[in-house]
Amino acid sequence: MRHVEAVIKMLDPTYNLGRIAVKRRKPNPWFKRGTLYRRALDVLRTATEPMTAPEIAAAVLAAHGVQGASKEDTQGIALGIQHSLKNHEGKGVARIGEASPARWQLAD
Incomplete structure (x- = not known):
């Protein structure tokens, strides 16, 4: 980060570096990176009707044995699932209707 700040100062000495914030992400304690989408698909395969991201998150946590x-x-798990489903919309999953919150099911 110091190198980035030094280059910015070389290009524009008056730039306020205080506005730059380092993003620190807390790692998920239960799921490795990239596994949430696959777990969500497992839940959707057994679902009888379209589900929202929070419903899928609760089912994923229950299936994984996470209690408490x-x-x-x-909410963090649900957001991760929601972003994954949006990224894969039309390529394995489909959004049902235009209502909010979005309901998802497997694509045909």
């Missing part, structure tokens, strides 16, 4: 997850942790 905080509300923030569950």
Whole structure:
């Protein structure tokens, strides 16, 4: 980060470096990177109707045997699943309807 700051100062000495924030992400304690989407697909395969991301997250945590997850942790899992589903929309999963929150099911 110091190198980036030095280059910015060379290009524009008046630039305020205080506005640059380092993103620190807390790693997920239960799932490795890239496994949430696959777990969500497993839940959707057994689902009888379209599900929302929070419903999928609760089912994924239950299937993984996680008990006592905080509300923030569950929301983080749901957001990760939601982003994964949006990235794969039309390529394995389909959004049902235009209502909010989005409901998802496997694509035909």
